[in-house]
Amino acid sequence: MQFSTILKLSAFLATAAVQVTAAQFNVTVGGPAGLVFTPNQVNAQPGDTIFFTFMQKNHTVTQSTLANPCQPAAGGFDSGFMPVAATNTNGPFPAAQFTVRDTSPVWAYCRQSGHCQQGMVFAINPGSNFATFQGTAMGTGSSSVSPPAGTSTPPTSTSTVAANPSPTSTGTDHRIIVGGTGILAFTPSNITAQPGDTVTFEFHQKNHTATQSTFASPCSPMMNGFNSGFQPVGTDAATFPTFTVGVNNTTPVWVYCAQSGHCSSGMVFAINAPATGNTFDAYRAKAMGSTGSSSASNPAPTSTGTTGAAGRNHVQLTAGLMAVLLTSLFFLL
Structure with missing residues (x-):
């Protein structure tokens, strides 16, 4: 015994x-420092989180590649545009969270028109290649379009993870309701989207995530996939946090809620699921029979949390x- x-x-x-070794790195996007990420690079371990806080003007954090710093990576994460008025000096400020899956380099940039070309890039575990990455960005001619007119109004949500990011002017924004009172579902749960579209997850009651997975492992996070982080929403909430990802191609994208037991209850979502073979219904059935990983409730981090390498040592x-x-x-x- x-x-x-x-x-x-x-x-x-x-x-x-294992759980307590994770560290949180706080990164400021834009603001008084100008067109920069501060800091512009971090060295992180699997399980660590990067918490991006967006300040004045209108920026994104969008995954790219070392070879093409100012172009979105296929299937990469994208916060969407986060407008903050110049007069907003005290917050609240919109934010986005990225969970580090392994020690491979992760490259990102701001896709606001001209910002990447002025060196507004960021990297996780870049090794000795950050200067090359930034130099390539500043030497490229590619650019992103600005968000449509009228997006200069700062977000009103006090959520720590998103604040109604605006879709690009050339694509359709698909809005997905996540959860709700007594509802363990993404609504709608299966959509067709085109390259250039965005998908905005709007989180309702209680506490959910939108976490990218794979068809083979529906209830486990995909390595280097996007992850909204947990989004706690009160019963009487009047505003709802959002998280936006960009659609770069027609490859299927599989998503689940990482809250404990939700995926195995069928709380999954898909973009461009095939009509035959690995269909959405097959994905959901696989999830409901899964014994894959799940997470306990975990509200978004606060500014008083431990950060960086010092936090990891502690x-x-x-x-x-x-x-x-x-x-x-x-x-x-």
């Missing part, structure tokens, strides 16, 4: 130790203390 208890405690502490020390306690307990029993 004691040995069984030790094994269970060991598994619990090991899981806790939590690793905590994990080490757990190991010491576990060893001591073993000998005591």
Whole structure:
């Protein structure tokens, strides 16, 4: 009985130790510093989060590639435009969150017209290639169109993850309702979209995510896929947080809610699911029979959280203390 208890405690502490090692990096987009990400690069570990806070004018954080810094990467994340008025100096400010999946480089830029070409780029784990990435961006002639007129009004939502980003002027914005009172579903749950379109997830009650997965593993996050992070919404909420992704091609995109038990209850979504073979119905059925990963409730991070490498050192020390306690307990029993 004691040995069984030790094994269970060991598994619990090991899981806790992995969870607490994650760090949060805060990145400011635009604002008084100008057309820059501050900082413009970070070195992060799997499980860490990058929390982008958008300040004055109107910017995006859009995934690209080392070879083409100012062009969106196929299937990459895109915050959508985040307009903030010059007179808004005290917030609230819209934000977006990205979860690091591995140590591979991740490249990003602001797709507001001309911003990338002025060096407004960002990277995760760039190694020695950041200067090359930024130099290529500043030497390219490609550009993105500005958002349509009338988007200069700052967002009114106090959500920490999104604030009604505007679609591009050339595509259709597909609005998807996530959850709702007593509803564990994306509505609609299966759409057809064209390259250049955007998909805006609008989060309703209670606490959901829009997390990219794969057909093979519906309830597990896709490596380097997009992730809105958890979006807690109160019962009497009058405004709703949003998260926008860009559609770059007609390849199927699979999405689920990472809240514990929601995916296995069929809370999944798809863009451009095939009509035969790997259909949306097959994806949902696979999710409902899945034993894949799930997450407990996890509200969006606050500005008082631990950040960066210093935060990781602190939590690793905590994990080490757990190991010491576990060893001591073993000998005591």
